[in-house]
Amino acid sequence: MDPIRPQTEQEKFGRHRPLTDRDAHEINRIEELSYDLKVREVMISNVITTPPNVPVSKALELVRVNRISGVPVVHDETLVGIISLEDIVRALQNNELGEPVQKYMTTDLVTVNTFDSIVEAIKIFTEKRLGRLPVIDEHKKLAGIITKGDITRGILLAVQRDYKEEEVRRYRASHLFDDIVSDRTTLVLRYNIKAGDFTHGGNASSHIKRALLRLGADSQLARRCGIAAYEAEMNLIIHTTNGGMLKLEVEPRKITLSTTDDGPGIEDIQKVLQPGYSTATDKVREMGFGAGMGLVNIQKCVDKMEIESTRGKGTKLLMRIAVPSEILNSNKGSS
Amino acid sequence: MNLQTIIDKLQLNVLTGPRDFSSITPKGGYTSDLLSCVMAGAKQGNIWVTLQAHMNIVAVAAMLEVAAVIITENAQPDEAAIAKANEQGVILLSTPKASYEICGALWDMNLR
Numbered sequence: 001m002d003p004i005r006p007q008t009e010q011e012k013f014g015r016h017r018p019l020t021d022r023d024a025h026e027i028n029r030i031e032e033l034s035y036d037l038k039v040r041e042v043m044i045s046n047v048i049t050t051p052p053n054v055p056v057s058k059a060l061e062l063v064r065v066n067r068i069s070g071v072p073v074v075h076d077e078t079l080v081g082i083i084s085l086e087d088i089v090r091a092l093q094n095n096e097l098g099e100p101v102q103k104y105m106t107t108d109l110v111t112v113n114t115f116d117s118i119v120e121a122i123k124i125f126t127e128k129r130l131g132r133l134p135v136i137d138e139h140k141k142l143a144g145i146i147t148k149g150d151i152t153r154g155i156l157l158a159v160q161r162d163y164k165e166e167e168v169r170r171y172r173a174s175h176l177f178d179d180i181v182s183d184r185t186t187l188v189l190r191y192n193i194k195a196g197d198f199t200h201g202g203n204a205s206s207h208i209k210r211a212l213l214r215l216g217a218d219s220q221l222a223r224r225c226g227i228a229a230y231e232a233e234m235n236l237i238i239h240t241t242n243g244g245m246l247k248l249e250v251e252p253r254k255i256t257l258s259t260t261d262d263g264p265g266i267e268d269i270q271k272v273l274q275p276g277y278s279t280a281t282d283k284v285r286e287m288g289f290g291a292g293m294g295l296v297n298i299q300k301c302v303d304k305m306e307i308e309s310t311r312g313k314g315t316k317l318l319m320r321i322a323v324p325s326e327i328l329n330s331n332k333g334s335s
Numbered sequence: 336m337n338l339q340t341i342i343d344k345l346q347l348n349v350l351t352g353p354r355d356f357s358s359i360t361p362k363g364g365y366t367s368d369l370l371s372c373v374m375a376g377a378k379q380g381n382i383w384v385t386l387q388a389h390m391n392i393v394a395v396a397a398m399l400e401v402a403a404v405i406i407t408e409n410a411q412p413d414e415a416a417i418a419k420a421n422e423q424g425v426i427l428l429s430t431p432k433a434s435y436e437i438c439g440a441l442w443d444m445n446l447r
Contacts, residue, residue, distance in 0.1 A: 199415070202394020206423070209398060219379075226398045227374050234370075234391075288387045293371035300375065 042154030043144035052102035081105035174216035205229035361402035
């Protein structure tokens with residue numbers, strides 16, 4: 001762990017940024033969570049406190065009854081010290097349990113803020129041999145107390161939460177074909193693609209890739225389908241008159257991707273299958289499209305590609321991918 | 336070699352949100368401004384060097400799970416593209432240098 005790292009993306013964008021595909025693959029978030037979780041989220045907030053002018057015996061009673069190892073000392077809502085078991089023992093040794101708490105309390109306090117990342121608290125716990133840290137709010141008032149145990153519990157809960165969300169999604173999705181009994185089950189996802197909508201270009205194929213991963217496809221299979229879907233999606237955006245539909249059909253042993261549109265249709269199918277042939281405009285080419293590689297890429301990614309087009313009517317593109325050994329079936333396990 | 340070292344040595348600007356770049360180890364690289372070529376040629380974990388800076392590079396980078404995109408010649412992606420990159424976990428870096436120079440430097444650093 002690099003303790004000087006300033007800010008994680010979670011801190012900047014909030015913990016509930018969607019998990020990316022990469023995250024979903026390797027959820028190793030302990031380190032990030034220590035930056036991401038705030039002290040406020042893991043501290044104990046209903047703190048037992050004592051005023052400074054009561055006898056040490058009162059503090060001892062609080063420690064004993066509540067089974068805690070120390071009590072923050074608060075005067076006028078402001079934290080003035082902390083009296084720990086050790087302090088109490090010192091008073092006991094001196095036979096001064098009747099003396100006021102302020103005589104024995106520790107006033108040289110190390111505190112953390114409610115808005116600090118828990119990594120701040122971890123740093124302090126590592127550097128100094130302290131069992132607990134008082135937590136101060138924006139108004140410098142005592143807001144809670146935090147121990148190493150609170151931090152561990154907070155991280156574990158957050159990891160569990162994260163992990164569960166994705167696991168549950170994956171589990172549900174990957175068991176789909178088990179749970180639904182039919183002679184032939186097909187999951188169909190349809191995406192309407194608008195002509196010229198470069199802003200959202202790639203969204204549908206990204207959803208398709210994610211869906212396949214959730215359904216239990218391995219990353220290689222999801223990637224192949226994703227690339228094919230992307231090229232097909234961009235073709236609808238770049239070349240159609242009114243956009244079209246991108247469709248994904250998933251069966252346990254077979255994935256079918258297809259697009260349909262209502263024009264303008266392809267003049268010469270043999271030509272569009274040649275690497276480097278493109279009818280894209282200069283404007284589109286400037287953006288890096290129109291390399292004339294789209295269909296060539298699709299052919300590389302899928303097992304079978306069929307293209308059917310009538311000038312003035314539209315184009316149908318069909319792509320089939322065989323799924324090896326029931327990858328999309330939970331028998332192999334969902335992980 | 337990790338991404339932080341690459342960022343430091345090539346003095347790249349980090350356009351997307353902060354990450355622990357030292358934990359990311361790119362495997363090789365790819366350069367092209369033609370997105371379909373990138374789709375066909377770039378591998379997972381590559382660094383992709385391009386002077387394209389529009390929204391669609393994010394979709395390509397996310398689909399391919401490249402380690403990072405280095406946008407050359409000071410091309411600047413717009414806010415929406417950066418936001419989308421952050422959302423998709425894509426790292427965007429930029430440099431005033433040309434793609435040729437960046438690739439040469441990466442090659443010299445043994446990213447092959």
